[in-house]
Amino acid sequence: MNKLLQIAQGVFLWVDDRLHIAKIYESTAGHHVPKSSGSWFYVFGSATLLCFMIQLATGILLALVYVPSAAEAYTTLEYLTFQQPLGWFLRAVHFWGSNFMVGIMMLHMTQVFLFGAYKYPREITWLTGLVLMVLTLGLAFTGQVMRFDEDAYWGLGIGAAIMGRVPFIGGQLVNMMLGGPIIASETLSRFFALHVFVLPGSVIALVSIHLRMVLTKGINEYPQPGMLVRKETYDKEYAAILKKEGVPFFPKAISKDLIAASVVIFGILACALVFGPKGPTGPPDPVQIDTLPRPDFFFLWIFAIAALMPDWMETPALLGGPVIIGAILVALPFFNGTGEKSWRRRPVAVMTVILTYVALGVLTYLGQTSPWSPDMGAWKGADTPPEFVKGRSPLELQGLLVVQSMQCRNCHAIDGIGGHRGPDLSDVGMRLTDAQLVRQVIQGGGNMPAYGKNLSPAQVDAVVAYMVTLRPEGVTPARDSSQPGRPPME
Amino acid sequence: MNDEHKPCACEPKKPDRRGFMLWVGFALNGLAGAMIGIPLLGYVLSAFFKPNPLEWISLGPVDQFPEGQTRFASYENPNHREWDGDTAHIPCWVRRIRDNDFQVFAINCTHLGCPVRWFEESKLFMCPCHGGAFYQDGGHAAGPPPRGLYTYELKVENDTLWIKGGSLPNLSNPNI
Numbered sequence: 001m002n003k004l005l006q007i008a009q010g011v012f013l014w015v016d017d018r019l020h021i022a023k024i025y026e027s028t029a030g031h032h033v034p035k036s037s038g039s040w041f042y043v044f045g046s047a048t049l050l051c052f053m054i055q056l057a058t059g060i061l062l063a064l065v066y067v068p069s070a071a072e073a074y075t076t077l078e079y080l081t082f083q084q085p086l087g088w089f090l091r092a093v094h095f096w097g098s099n100f101m102v103g104i105m106m107l108h109m110t111q112v113f114l115f116g117a118y119k120y121p122r123e124i125t126w127l128t129g130l131v132l133m134v135l136t137l138g139l140a141f142t143g144q145v146m147r148f149d150e151d152a153y154w155g156l157g158i159g160a161a162i163m164g165r166v167p168f169i170g171g172q173l174v175n176m177m178l179g180g181p182i183i184a185s186e187t188l189s190r191f192f193a194l195h196v197f198v199l200p201g202s203v204i205a206l207v208s209i210h211l212r213m214v215l216t217k218g219i220n221e222y223p224q225p226g227m228l229v230r231k232e233t234y235d236k237e238y239a240a241i242l243k244k245e246g247v248p249f250f251p252k253a254i255s256k257d258l259i260a261a262s263v264v265i266f267g268i269l270a271c272a273l274v275f276g277p278k279g280p281t282g283p284p285d286p287v288q289i290d291t292l293p294r295p296d297f298f299f300l301w302i303f304a305i306a307a308l309m310p311d312w313m314e315t316p317a318l319l320g321g322p323v324i325i326g327a328i329l330v331a332l333p334f335f336n337g338t339g340e341k342s343w344r345r346r347p348v349a350v351m352t353v354i355l356t357y358v359a360l361g362v363l364t365y366l367g368q369t370s371p372w373s374p375d376m377g378a379w380k381g382a383d384t385p386p387e388f389v390k391g392r393s394p395l396e397l398q399g400l401l402v403v404q405s406m407q408c409r410n411c412h413a414i415d416g417i418g419g420h421r422g423p424d425l426s427d428v429g430m431r432l433t434d435a436q437l438v439r440q441v442i443q444g445g446g447n448m449p450a451y452g453k454n455l456s457p458a459q460v461d462a463v464v465a466y467m468v469t470l471r472p473e474g475v476t477p478a479r480d481s482s483q484p485g486r487p488p489m490e
Numbered sequence: 491m492n493d494e495h496k497p498c499a500c501e502p503k504k505p506d507r508r509g510f511m512l513w514v515g516f517a518l519n520g521l522a523g524a525m526i527g528i529p530l531l532g533y534v535l536s537a538f539f540k541p542n543p544l545e546w547i548s549l550g551p552v553d554q555f556p557e558g559q560t561r562f563a564s565y566e567n568p569n570h571r572e573w574d575g576d577t578a579h580i581p582c583w584v585r586r587i588r589d590n591d592f593q594v595f596a597i598n599c600t601h602l603g604c605p606v607r608w609f610e611e612s613k614l615f616m617c618p619c620h621g622g623a624f625y626q627d628g629g630h631a632a633g634p635p636p637r638g639l640y641t642y643e644l645k646v647e648n649d650t651l652w653i654k655g656g657s658l659p660n661l662s663n664p665n666i
Binding site: 069070071072074153154157158160161162163164165166167169170171172173174175176178179180181182183184185186187283284285286287289290291292293303306307309311314315372373374376379405406407408410411421444447448449450451453454 | 535537538539540542543562564567569570571572573574575576577578579580581597598601602603604605606607609611612613614616617618619620621623625631632633634636656657658660661662663
């Protein structure tokens with residue numbers, strides 16, 4: 001037994017003498033970290049990296065079957081999903097892995113921000129992290145193009161339309177993005193090259209620098225309120241912390257990372273098994289225009305912004321917004337590189353985070369429900385509840401027919417049924433007078449097209465007669481207060 | 491404190507063989523790098539500089555487009571590749587006002603490029619993405635689009651409708 005141990009030790013020493021494993025261990029996995037950093041708040045970085053490794057593995061396996069050709073990508077996706085053994089599972093894990101990666105990366109960034117980890121001397125760690133964020137979002141966007149279905153096709157159209165707003169070189173940028181003047185085979189090929197070679201390769205390179213910085217400058221100690229960062233003294237203070245309560249990252253501070261890692265894997269597995277892969281939706285056939293293009297979850301907020309901004313603001317915001325946000329994030333460790341780290345004494349930081357999450361959450365919710373999109377089939381399919389039909393005169397009923405057949409319902413709901421682009425008409429008779437209704441129908445305005453040319457005077461009369469009746473029971477029609485004597489048209 | 495380096499600094503500078511070789515090495519690699527790098531850049535940037543090749547495309551006999559109506563039509567991208575698959579088929583809206591008076595609109599909404607749909611009854615194009623709407627002549631009716639629909643250059647020859655197409659219109663490049 002003793003002899004066996006001796007041999008084992010001899011072998012280890014021999015290998016270590018050649019490979020310097022002990023030395024590598026000391027300066028990497030075994031490097032000393034402040035004991036306080038072994039916290040649940042510090043698990044998101046390694047969890048993001050774990051997601052990336054899952055993406056690498058599943059991505060390589062998907063590439064064994066996937067064909068990046070505009071003519072065949074969709075067919076191979078269907079094959080992957082329905083015929084290739086476990087293909088659906090790989091697609092599901094890859095899709096949910098990407099969602100988890102973006103989500104956990106955001107948590108990681110939030111934690112780093114709230115714990116002041118971007119401050120002196122970890123500026124470059126923060127900057128490489130920002131590049132990694134852009135690369136990750138790039139992977140997410142190019143990834144949804146890989147799922148070469150109708151959403152991918154029109155998503156590319158949206159990307160091209162945003163590019164086309166760049167002044168002077170917009171047209172050329174569109175061609176550069178699409179690999180030609182139109183969405184076609186070269187578009188898919190170049191997004192494939194980006195998604196599979198350029199972006200993952202860049203992520204690996206940047207992660208190397210990112211982790212290298214964690215080793216050279218050390219992981220952020222758990223900030224204590226009142227412990228201010230000063231450039232002159234911080235390095236000495238950090239060294240003192242390490243001396244006093246430093247522990248080797250492996251095995252003393254890694255346990256929570258490990259548990260978090262398993263939670264992430266279980267989470268991805270659960271989502272993959274319960275929800276399965278996304279799509280593919282219909283084939284990428286531009287002639288099939290009966291489509292509702294929507295981006296993937298993490299871009300819905302941009303989709304919502306594009307719908308809600310005032311028109312004049314759109315191009316400056318779409319093009320300038322990323323530049324301004326990027327500039328602020330890049331500048332952050334330089335204009336706010338010292339001082340208080342703890343979020344307990346940084347109310348502005350906390351407010352920034354809350355506002356950002358509330359804004360993203362609300363915009364994502366709106367993007368999901370898209371109340372601004374007309375309901376293209378409402379004019380054919382939307383019901384009119386009986387109380388909005390009962391007791392109406394023939395003229396008013398004719399008005400209802402016009403409302404229905406002229407696609408008004410695509411944008412206007414009655415009793416919540418129909419599109420939500422414009423106001424619900426259920427109580428419009430209470431809000432607008434007959435004269436206002438006539439004007440609105442004929443001239444439009446406030447985001448409504450003018451119907452004057454498409455409706456005969458008789459049709460307008462009928463529509464308005466019907467709409468005046470749309471009001472809660474017992475409520476009189478809206479009246480013009482400047483002409484109190486004039487009775488309503490009814 | 492830098493005493494031990496001082497003698498070197500005082501020595502007269504003379505052409506050093508190793509230093510010279512280093513510079514030759516830099517120069518040769520710079521040249522070689524440029525010879526490889528410039529063509530690579532040219533390859534990547536060719537899409538940036540290539541002009542849009544628009545070509546005349548037939549949409550078929552004018553008879554299939556009734557006067558006073560707007561009809562869906564599609565054509566094959568004139569520059570399509572064999573491996574383009576479905577993406578080679580490009581849709582458009584053809585409005586025949588009367589006789590040989592036509593308007594052909596791109597399918598793409600001028601807001602963010604989604605496909606607009608035509609509604610004959612209300613004579614409106616509506617976009618499913620952000621609710622842009624256009625009148626039958628392509629003019630902006632409502633919603634966020636910054637301009638009316640993109641129109642194709644067209645001609646009628648021998649009772650056949652021709653349009654000039656082959657690119658994805660956008661605000662910088664409204665010619666299709």
